[in-house]
Amino acid sequence: MEMVSHEKLGLMSGGFVWVKGLFAKLVEVASKTRALGKDDPRRVIHSLKLGLTLTIVSMLYYYKPLFANFGVSAMWAVMTVVVVFEFSVGATLGKGLNRAFATLFAGALGAGAHHLAALSGHVGQPIITSIFVFLLACILTFMRFFPSIKAKYDYGMMIGILTFSFVSISGVGDDEILLLLQKRVSTIFLGVCVCVVISISISPFWAGQDLHNRIALNIEKLALFFQGYGSVEYFKTLQDREAKDDKSIQAYKSILKSSGIEDTLYNFARWEPGHGCFQFRHPWKQYLKIGALTYQCAFRIDALHRNLSSSSFQVSQEIQTQIQEPCMEMSMETGKALRQLVSSIREMTQPTLAEIHTNNSKAAAKKLKASLKSSRLWESCDLLTLIPAANVGTLLVDVVDITEKIAEAVQELASLAHFKAAKPAEAAIQSEKEKVEPNSGVSFVTIPIGSG
């Protein structure tokens, strides 16, 4: 009796633990889901958009006049929606056009192959068809390895093999094949059209806009680093720096981790029509160039940061007074130049003011080089502590060079994409402001001061 009740208790508590575990798991999944949606609410909208598109297309099935016409082929429209509807307009358009035109061309080719094979009678037909299918599959599969084809037409190649096989091996007559093909192509076109229309008309997500924002954001992350370091005294002790060493300074690290995303966005953006401030043939390629330079800059900043935060980094009072000023000025001016570039990209205006800051930081770099060479510095202080400081200085000079290249690339983008000129009045006020407070330590969480 007691044993049985013990067992019952054991079972109950076991069941309780299990339910508790399940509940904890559910709570975890729910919180993860909320985090994912909060992180980028466009994910939720995208899911709803796909659900809506699919529902609309599947309704065709129930709407008799259309269904009677398409028959079972209406399935192809449903299939098209699921396969083609992607997050950004560019990806959807690219996949949709690939699917539609690959079906059209490969279908026509398949019909031709079917007709040719049928000429050789009942025995020869399977053999000839198989040879055709084998050859086309081999050629198109190999073509998918070409990088230029892979970037733009990978999906089309696959659909090409698919449709060609479908049509050429189908065991029906030539007339029926044409009817089948016509139905397939029209339902697929219909599906693609619905996808594209809904993708563009209901809160569209443009890959081009994403690329544009991303490049601006990455340059801003570099600016955060320079302004973060420039606004404090440069060669503080390790402890002081660690307190200062908050996340906004280290934002540049994310640039190093996600270098492939820009290529993907570029491939999608090429499919997109003009939208917002972007014309049809916007120079998207230039963004990749700026992105590569930004990556290189982040790469060097990482070396600089490691140097500054290394435990062996100790700087004496003498060095502080000697080379701190040019270092701070270089850092601040580079930060300001980058900020100007960011606001120039964001507002699509000419980056006229960036040049002033680039020149300022180049002048500071010269000053730094001169003081590193002056014998006064070498005589007055402990040599072992000078090396890391001098090293930091050299790295800074190196970084200023890359910043100049970034500025040139943005200038090139501005002229390629015909950015409008910055308003002269505002620009003047802006530069006045800068003169009054040259080292005011602009907080790096403020919104960038616009120039147009």
Added chain:
Amino acid sequence: MEMVSHEKLGLMSGGFVWVKGLFAKLVEVASKTRALGKDDPRRVIHSLKLGLTLTIVSMLYYYKPLFANFGVSAMWAVMTVVVVFEFSVGATLGKGLNRAFATLFAGALGAGAHHLAALSGHVGQPIITSIFVFLLACILTFMRFFPSIKAKYDYGMMIGILTFSFVSISGVGDDEILLLLQKRVSTIFLGVCVCVVISISISPFWAGQDLHNRIALNIEKLALFFQGYGSVEYFKTLQDREAKDDKSIQAYKSILKSSGIEDTLYNFARWEPGHGCFQFRHPWKQYLKIGALTYQCAFRIDALHRNLSSSSFQVSQEIQTQIQEPCMEMSMETGKALRQLVSSIREMTQPTLAEIHTNNSKAAAKKLKASLKSSRLWESCDLLTLIPAANVGTLLVDVVDITEKIAEAVQELASLAHFKAAKPAEAAIQSEKEKVEPNSGVSFVTIPIGSG
């Protein structure tokens, strides 16, 4: 008369130019194709394998007994081959299993939804079905944003939405639906089986093997750098170094460019059954850890390389005699340690000898630090030229730390994957050899000296 003949000549020469251009283009495409095939001959084999599989499956269409059973559904098998057959076994298996099981489960769910909707009569059915389709599409699409699901089940989610929509909106009776579903599932399973069997039986390309080779190759590239620099006098003049600065030394740069490939290979390798020397639950994740450390090491090597090849890098005779020896020794020993790790990974033996070299390079690092601190160095030479040399030394010390971490990670891999012990006799001979010729400047193009 003359004008006409002139025009003719013009047309002819125009036509000739056109033909010439076409011919040049064709030659270019042909040479590109050959280069692509030569670069990795597996691409050609993959194309042939896909062609073969597709031909075999499409033959089902002509083989009456099977065709009579499957009917038009045989198309699904053809479709499955085109969509599922990927380059590596892991990718094919992953996509195939995703497709097969997603079709099975979503099909059953769709049949249930169809049955439920049918209960509500002719008017209610479309509405209820649409609600089901909308909900499932939204949920599964959102689930695709979860990184863990995206890595393994992305394709399954898509096929799930597809099959559920297909089955639930099909306008046929319950019995027919079950028959349709049974046919679809069986043809898809058939297609997947043929793909997997051919992918494994005819010259299989394993993603796991690729990952294994790739990691070993990347460590070898690091070793090439160290042995390349260690075998020459370290602080040569710029001109001397540039002559030496051949491609084998700069091989490490490719590591920086392709950091995403390992993640992809890892995701595929997880699907693969045991093959060759790899058991089913081979610790693939450990390769990612080693890969990340290799990337970091290459990152620092790049900074080191930039320092050494910078135009301002000038080293006096004094420095050469003072710090060259420890730098060379560190470089050589690190290179040897890395080589040992490479051969340990390649031959799947315990990396026993690597530790000796790691310790040697640590000892050299200590020596270097000591001579950098000694006042003799500071007094005897030009200070401005000392900074870059000291900087190179510091970077080298930094790199040795990471090499040690790589050695630890490989050791961990060896114990996780139960690598066999290196043969003691050979190991002893090996270490004897090392003692006799400690700085023999092993050429870095020789095949790694095996330890087991």
